[in-house]
Amino acid sequence: MNPLRVLFIGGSGIISTACVAQALACGHEVHVLNRGASTLRPVPEGVVVHRADVRDAASVAAAVGDLSFDVVCQFLGFVPEQVLADVAFFAGRTEQYVYISSASAYQTPPTRLPVTESTPLRNPYWQYSRDKIACEDALVAEYRRSGFPVTIVRPSHTYDPTMVPFDGGWTVVDRMRRGLEVVVPGDGTSLWTITHHTDFARGFVGLLGRREAIGEAFHIMGDEAPTWNAIYTLIGHAAGVEPRLVHVPSDAVAAVDPEWGSALLGDKANSMVFDTTKLRSLVPDFGARVPFEQGAREIIAWHDAHPEAQAVDPHYDRLMDLLVDAYRPRDLRTAR
Secondary structure (H helix, E strand, O other), X not given: OOOXXXXXXOOOOHHHHHHHHXXXXXXXXXXXXXXXXXXOOOOOOOOEEEEOOOOOHHHHHHHHOOOOEEEEEEOOOOOHHHHHHHHHHHOOOEEEEEEEOOHHHEOOOOOOOOEOOOOOEOOOOOHXXXXXXXXXXXXXXXXXXXXXXXXXXXXXXXXXXXOOOOOOOHHHHHHHHOOOOEEXXXXXXXXXXXXXXXXXXXXXXXXXXXXXXXXXXXXXXXXXXXXXXXXXXXXXXXXXXXOOEEEEOHHHHHHHOHHHHHHHHHHHOOOEOEOOHHHHHHOOOOOOOOOHHHHHHHHHHHHHHOHHHOOOOHHHHHHHHXXXXXXXXHHHHHHO
């Protein structure tokens, strides 16, 4: 494929950073549009940076000027007004507009597995997911009306070394290392697809510039779907401890903290396994290369090297104490 001029709106997040690096490695001319506020994941050398407030149309217009792009990738679109502003600005200035939605938009809980791109979109539990669905609906309507060249991409749980993959983040690891129990939603046996950001990026960049992807939706993730018990255990072992797991029903979590509960009931409480046949039809060499066992070691090593990132959230810490006390197995209560 000939080199493409690609604009990333965002470009400094967990997923987008890896996609920027992968696009650059593939020889594309890479641009990013953001405020330049993040220092956690610096933009690689060789990327053209445009500084703007992406919510301010005048700021975007001043930063981008009269440039056009083969591909525009929107990582920061969360409500329909934001993506419709992109339609107004980029119509006629790009051959492909890639919108990053979410696999949490799929029917929750799913009626059958594996999930495919034709699985209905419906999430009655989580507003974030409903907003992503509304963005998709707005973009698909614009594709039907005017031919706006949208491709929709739905990531599942994608991580990098800076992100502990639990609600509460490092608080969970800190509790493990202090010998305290940690809360695992449900019975811990649901299957959860978890994907390293570099694996996602190879699938994502493979879709750029593909006319066959216009008007279509794709999810991108690896094939690995460990149980939550396994995910917690692998993180614990990487941290040098045997974690003490206490299983708590997700609706019980929602009863004490609706925000945490909605993220569980609307996403993590359900087994989610995906069929990536559609992606592989356009990116046949796609395949995950980083197992979560390795990813867990990367997460702990990065945090151990960055003590400033070892933030303990007192809110989650207190909630876990409350839930552990209520749901600790009876024999462990007696022993305690």
